[in-house]
Amino acid sequence: MNVVVCVKQIPDPADPGALEEDHTLKRTGKLILDESDSFGVEMALQLVDKAGGGDVTLVSMAPNDETSGLRTALAMGAAKAVLVSDPALAGAGALDTAKVLAAAIGRVEGADLILAATESSDGYTGTVPEQIAGVLDLPSITFAKHVEVADGTVSVQRQTELGYDQCESPLPAVVSVTAGVVEPRYPSFKGIMAAKSKPVDQVTVADLGIDASAVGAAGAGQQIVEVTPAPERQAGEIIEDDGEAHLKIIDFLDGLKVL
């Protein structure tokens, strides 16, 4: 079985970058594998392992021919990668990203299953996986916490607020994976050395047959007009216990209509 995993390479959250003039995130330095994608990579490796054969292929869109994050996922065990890197993509919105990734997935032969994280850790739009499915006209299951594949069907436990839905879909399909559902392996030293020589198919927008003027800032159809820091958390209310504190807590919870 062949699994494609969409992975994003992002600025290191431990060293948060600055914003460009158009309010998009500066992506000029070294980028790392988005941690939320490491779960999809691990799940893909386990699925291929269980299936007894096949490859995990990574698909990524990043500026400046960046491969550092891809190398991490290759070191974990993915076999190869497709990287779309093109100055025309600067400022691309979620839909453009989905179109580009969908075209890149088209370069991978025999993809049975496409995995992605539910959302990235820098942009957080949480829309790209479903948009990819839309562009490719494939079924899509979101918020997967457990994935199994058998006889051309993917069975997914789909996380809900109350528990999970049991869903099934014929393959190929796009499945978005929630964070923390598997334990991503650490790349071993041998994995890191092997990753050096694994193939990365580096392509431009033109290679994908996409019109450069229709994507990126030029074709985004959206603009970030303002970025403001999240409001600081307000101090909570402190109730001194004079013997009646429990009643005040009950009133408080009652006010929230959670009782």
Next chain:
Amino acid sequence: MHFDLTDEQESFRKVVADFARAEIAPHAEAWDRDHTFPVDTVRAMGELGLFGLPFPEEYGGGGSDFTTLCLAIEEIARVDQSVAITLEAGVGLGANPIFTYGTEEQKQRWLPDLCAGRALGGFGLTEPEAGSDAGGTRTRAVLDDVAGEWVIDGEKAFITNSGTAITSLVTITARTDVAGSGAAPEISTVIVPAGTPGVEVQPPYRKMGWHASDTHGLTFAGCRVPADHLLGQRGRGFANFLAILDDGRVAIAALALGTIEACLEQSVAYAKERHAFGRPIGGYQAVAFKCADLAVMAETARNLVYKAAFLKDAGRPFRKEAAMAKLYATEGAVTATREATQIFGGYGFMDETPVSRFYRDSKILEIGEGTSEVQRLVISRQLGLPV
């Protein structure tokens, strides 16, 4: 000339740092308190490839270099010296003598498990009354020609990794000259498989630090191992262990470097966050300058350690540089942990503050694998002085 690590070294350093932060740091205080040897963590480190880093792939190693091993030891020492010394001793004293002096058969038998972290080896040099003074070795190995076996009698002290659940062997130094012959002492090294009848692992020591590291005394009474367990040439044991110790000194220095870096990082963070008399304590020169000194110490130690490791990897002489790195970094670690504890004040004396553990752990660094005095002796001799 440049000071950059390779991309692969940087990548692996980050993996080990992530591993240390996620899998070791959260448990370090409890392991120290309960004197727990974390055997599952050692196995996980084996899966990462840490124990086989510098050895060829044909023996299950990673085919890497000594510098990469030093980076791994450094990153682990930032959170837990006990685990770092388990790795250092496992590679440097357990596997390295077998790889360097072993026959093909010995390498095939022992190295794959040692490289994978499925097994650990120890090196029994020190005795109750002999350490770097190898001439004082009293343990004897006598060849029983008829049985084709070495018969070992004696005692070893302070042997790291000698009594874990996965210890597979201890390589020991022993006198192999004929007793009472009046000939000069002949020292050889012999591999003793764990569990061989006649070798007894003593109860763990009560130690000032390194509580999560495995250290025992060993006694040998009529312990018999096959004649082919001789490691390297008969009579070359002394020279062999000196060469092994050169490597070990750089690795210990890397461990000390990790400790200095941790002290720097944690002291700076605390100095920014802790307030006294209306401002962060890092706003007072008394504290800020301590941090500045720690930064200089970390940088200097790093340059000495990486330089010595570079020389070894380049196949060039590095005995003097190894001694310098070990001397500076380990004495630095003792100073750095003392100063960091001072910056943390009362909290620095509490077990829940890592620098408190680092302080207790660091003293041994000035002693093990050649004391500071022995390092100064080595350096003096390299300067041609008749000491």
